[in-house]
Amino acid sequence: MDYAAYKPAVMSLLKKLVEIESPTYEKAAVNRLGAVVAREASKLGASIEIIPKKTVGDQIIARWGSGPGGFFLVGHIDTVFPLGTLDLMPFYEEGAKTFGPGVLDMKAGVVIMLQTIAILQEMGQMPKRPITMFFNTDEEMGSYLSREIVKKLAKDMALTLVFEPSENLDGSLHTWRKGTGKFHIKVQGRAAHSGGAHQKGLNAIEELSYQIVKVQRLTDYDKGTTINIGSIQGGRAINIVPAFAEADGDIRVITVDEYKRVEAVIRNLEPVLKEALIATECILNRPPMPYTELTDATFKKAQKIAAAEGMEIIAGGSGSASDANFVAEMGIPVLDGMGGVGEGFHSESEYILTQSILDRLKLTVALLRDW
Ligand SMILES: [Zn+2]
Known part of the structure; x- marks a missing residue:
């Protein structure tokens, strides 16, 4: 035909x-x-x-x-x-x-x-x-x-x-x-003048940076798992210690177990800088x-x-x-x-x-x- x-x-x-x-x-x-x-x-x-x-x-x-x-x-x-x-x-x-x-x-x-x-x-x-x-x-x-x-x-x-x-x-x-998920990481630090009171500040961008590296490294090509931090925001000016920073990312997995592995890390992120506060959200949008x-x-x-x-x-x-x-x-x-x-x-x-x-x-x- x-x-x-x-x-x-x-x-x-x-x-x-x-x-x-x-x-x-x-x-x-x-x-x-x-x-x-x-x-x-x-x-x-x-x-x-x-x-x-x-x-x-x-x-x-x-x-x-x-x-x-x-x-x-x-x-x-x-x-x-x-x-x-x-x-x-x-x-x-x-x-x-x-x-x-x-x-x-x-x-x-x-x-x-x-x-x-x-x-x-x-x-x-x-x-x-x-x-x-x-x-x-x-x-x-x-x-x-x-x-x-x-x-x-x-x-x-x-x-x-x-x-x-x-x-x-x-x-x-x-x-x-693959299944697709997404996550959001929010960091609360403390603002201060970068010249006069640097030590009193708590740099949220610095804290977020440690977390980004940790999460991005959950990528495992052999298992088909990829993490992509796709956007970050934070800070207002170079002479202010930033009190706030956030990042959004995308998760791709072949198995639900892999999603669970990634999710467990994201949900339990511990601050590296004492007193920084971290809040996260993580969802599996479409199952694998x-x-x-x-x-x-x-x-x-x-x-x-x-x-x-x-x-x-x-x-x-x-x-x-x-x-x-x-x-x-x-x-x-x-x-x-x-x-x-x-x-x-x-x-x-x-x-x-x-x-x-x-x-x-x-x-x-x-x-x-x-x-
Ligand atoms: Zn389409």
Whole structure:
């Protein structure tokens, strides 16, 4: 089956979605895109449920059939690009690539989700299992307002497919993802004049420096654990001993045990300078999605279905997390990286390899038809 025939429909929908800008915090803009996505799904016969949100775009659920044992397809319609980005980086296709804000992450994924249904219907091969789609609107801000919905919808599903782009140019699916956490360290010292009363001061920046080195060194590449102190603040002027300093950091782990190791150190930091006060916060935002036996079985089944279509798929992973992490934690089969392949996401050079959209479309159709 040659999917080149579907290219005009795919590209026209992709252009439409990319040209409606949808930064997470621009609720009205995201809703404009949401309305288009809901209309497209509804044209394909879905029943639509809109979940209103106060601060971000309303979330959209599209259902074909109901009951347990279904397919759960997950995407997000928000992007990291502010309104007006389109003027600087318009949607266009050149050579093998297609450019535009959010084209890779992940408007192409949304197109694949919708076009899969169109093709299955055209072939008269809609699966007997129910299909549920979730179009998230706060994924780029950490899915704080959507994770419970994702978990509720994923329950009792036979297979979850997440249409984030593959972060690897070999197009591998994300069969594992790191968990992501973050922390905050606050140090209270004592202000004093740096000339007249240096000894009476307690330098919060000095204290924070000792703690930063200790925490940053929890990084363990062999275990896949990384710590990144990403921002620091403190002090007001060079002639004042600073009374306050703080730092924020990012944690990436492959196992929950590794997160616990890091968290224990951060929560129990002891001041090096007598009398300094340290306060910390540390949370695991998205749990790790390790490569388990269930993942292995799920991937192998997908590989077999793909092979019957003459397609080869490979297993890979990513240091970043997605909504797949929440589903994996529930012990439900999940394959991520089902969106296209490209580079430069979250940057002005974001592009997708156009052919990869058609390849993933073919793969998704086969998975839903033959699972
Ligand atoms: Zn994404």
